[in-house]
Amino acid sequence: MARIGIEESLTDVKEALMEMGHEVVILRSSEDAAYCDCCIITGQDKDMMGMADTSIAGPVINAQGASAQEVCDMVNDKLS
Template identity: 35%
Template sequence: MAKIGVQSNLSDVQQELQSKGYEVVQIENEQDGQDCECCIVSGRNADVAGISVPGQMSIIHAEGLSAEEIGQRVDEIVTQH
């Protein structure tokens, strides 16, 4: 299953993705997100948290979304790749 990077303060999202069978890694710096299919960050600007991701990688901004909605978006991204 795909590897998904999740900012460490989003534990509900981590649990949702693990229940769907994804390999979840906590991201706290730019090296943590390497080799991930996509990354989920808590705010609109990932750089504020000290996280930058490669230009090709999909980023999901968790602000205003439920864990289930984020899980659906991850499913869409993974099936497109």
């Protein structure tokens, strides 16, 4: 499965992704995103830790206003 970086406040999304078998990494610094297939942010700070300037291995998904299931669907769409 994929390695997915998420902001710490997205607990419900973290649990749902782990149930799907994904490896979940909490994003505390821009280095945490370096080897992720996909990153999920809350959208409250779209330039979280300079991620807009950082090259990551995959897409950044804005989870603002989305349910945990909707975020998981977005992850599956982006990674398929």
